[in-house]
Amino acid sequence: MHGAGLANGSLFERAVAIRDAAWGRTATYSRKVFIPLTNLCRDECGYCVFARPPEEDGAGYLTPDEVLAIARRGEAAGCKEALFSLGERPEKRFPQARKALRRLGYETTIEYLVDMCRLVRDETGLLPHANPGRMTREELTMLRPVTASMGMMLESVSDRLHARGGAHFRCPDKVPAVRLETLRAAGRLNIPFTTGILIGIGETREERVASLEAIVEIQNEYGHIQEVIIQNFLPKPGTPMAHGRAPSLADMLETIALARVILPEDVGLQAPPNLTPGRYGRFLDAGINDWGGVSPITRDHINPEAAWPKIEELAEETRRHGMELKERLTLYPKFTAEPERWLAPEIREKCLSLAYEMPGYGLGSESGMRHGEKRSGRC
Numbered sequence: 001m002h003g004a005g006l007a008n009g010s011l012f013e014r015a016v017a018i019r020d021a022a023w024g025r026t027a028t029y030s031r032k033v034f035i036p037l038t039n040l041c042r043d044e045c046g047y048c049v050f051a052r053p054p055e056e057d058g059a060g061y062l063t064p065d066e067v068l069a070i071a072r073r074g075e076a077a078g079c080k081e082a083l084f085s086l087g088e089r090p091e092k093r094f095p096q097a098r099k100a101l102r103r104l105g106y107e108t109t110i111e112y113l114v115d116m117c118r119l120v121r122d123e124t125g126l127l128p129h130a131n132p133g134r135m136t137r138e139e140l141t142m143l144r145p146v147t148a149s150m151g152m153m154l155e156s157v158s159d160r161l162h163a164r165g166g167a168h169f170r171c172p173d174k175v176p177a178v179r180l181e182t183l184r185a186a187g188r189l190n191i192p193f194t195t196g197i198l199i200g201i202g203e204t205r206e207e208r209v210a211s212l213e214a215i216v217e218i219q220n221e222y223g224h225i226q227e228v229i230i231q232n233f234l235p236k237p238g239t240p241m242a243h244g245r246a247p248s249l250a251d252m253l254e255t256i257a258l259a260r261v262i263l264p265e266d267v268g269l270q271a272p273p274n275l276t277p278g279r280y281g282r283f284l285d286a287g288i289n290d291w292g293g294v295s296p297i298t299r300d301h302i303n304p305e306a307a308w309p310k311i312e313e314l315a316e317e318t319r320r321h322g323m324e325l326k327e328r329l330t331l332y333p334k335f336t337a338e339p340e341r342w343l344a345p346e347i348r349e350k351c352l353s354l355a356y357e358m359p360g361y362g363l364g365s366e367s368g369m370r371h372g373e374k375r376s377g378r379c
């Protein structure tokens, strides 16, 4: 572990120095629309309010028309990304999910997701980003031509969380070895990938560091991880962890700074602004360079109680901490700089034409994101 032995003052200074050297005084965000393709899920994470039992009102799959309607609203609001968020493999557990999929003409949720990403890719100006949880090599291969990037939170490498009473009890898709294998498989397929850790779900500080180090090991082998999210757990009424304690701001800041010191400098570091209202600007002082996806029209379906800040407010808060807010695409500039390697031919043109319009990608008239410029040699 590189940074845990440092006093916090010097830890933050070092984290900020690394961020400033690699990313400058710019914090980015992606203007996106969230498409909750299904809220059915076979896992039972102790903190989740997204997944619904199949018999509950409102549980099920969006239809293709509903997917397209959400995407078009996003497009009209200036979004560039369609983030598909969904539960994991509900058809393996619920007959209702199998029946609903069959009615739609599919055997598995991932097969349906592939076609819905294709629909959005072909019918709108948005870039699909798929976030369906753990994926096999075959599933990643099917998704690659219809997405610009993909993501899956590692959450934690702690096996302890799977014991009875733990946050990941009865969650076969959250087994660390399975998640790590998804990250590796995405690397072998050259897929620009987002991952991250969830803090405050029962893991120790050492386990947080171990999770970050596991990401570093995979990144060193494949180079496909574009950003790592540090996300704080928030207790939610009605969940088994409703009475759990959210991590403190100090805890969050220290984990961010540790992550910045531990991760390779060209991996972006992100923390969500909506889960720490009124105080999220402090994350910039700990070393983040990205706010993640912010939607002007859809709520955070995973944390429905936590409203997104308005983009003007995010810009103001970023300025208050001496930095400038800039929009980015779902994939970072270093990937559009090497399109043959990172982008399937079926989505390449669309990614490049959006990147051409986006300042900071080193393709159009303006530039600004240091990593995109450095790697592309197009400055």
Ligand code: SF4
Residues within 6 Å of the ligand: 041, 042, 043, 044, 045, 048, 049, 050, 051, 086, 087, 088, 133, 173
């Ligand atoms: S957090 Fe994700 S994997 Fe866990 S129960 Fe909710 S939808 Fe399923």
